[in-house]
Amino acid sequence: MKEEIRSERYTDEDLVEFKELIETKLGEAKDNLELLIEAYTNNGNGTEDTAPSFKVLEEGNSVRSKEENAQMAARQQKFIKNLENALLRIENKTYGVCRETGTLISKERLRSVPHATLSIEAKNTQNRRR
Numbered sequence: 001m002k003e004e005i006r007s008e009r010y011t012d013e014d015l016v017e018f019k020e021l022i023e024t025k026l027g028e029a030k031d032n033l034e035l036l037i038e039a040y041t042n043n044g045n046g047t048e049d050t051a052p053s054f055k056v057l058e059e060g061n062s063v064r065s066k067e068e069n070a071q072m073a074a075r076q077q078k079f080i081k082n083l084e085n086a087l088l089r090i091e092n093k094t095y096g097v098c099r100e101t102g103t104l105i106s107k108e109r110l111r112s113v114p115h116a117t118l119s120i121e122a123k124n125t126q127n128r129r130r
Contacts, residue, residue, distance in 0.1 A: 010096045015095060018096070022087055026080065033073060036072050040067075040069035100122035100125070104119075
């Protein structure tokens with residue numbers, strides 16, 4: 001197996017652009033997480049749930065909604081962690097380098113998936129192995 005030297009990296013100007021993008025997405029993700037957590041931890045003890053006729057249906061729907069919100073919150077937490085890791089890679093100046101091939105991930109991919117650690121080619125190869 002040939003050892004690749006990782007001499008390629010994005011310029012400091014590129015890294016600033018990506019950092020701004022990631023920080024914006026991180027702020028949005030944290031706001032969304034807060035809303036999701038609020039949605040599944042809300043007890044709903046208002047007066048609207050006192051009518052007995054639909055109480056059973058509402059409770060079943062409420063449980064399902066809380067479970068869905070909890071799952072979405074877990075995914076959002078993972079997304080936040082991935083974005084925070086991307087910021088670390090920017091600080092280390094390793095951001096945008098494919099962890100499989102050592103080549104640069106395209107700017108287009110990083111703009112759409114700023115926490116990507118694999119190039120499109122490496123991701124496709126990984127998917128074919130599954």
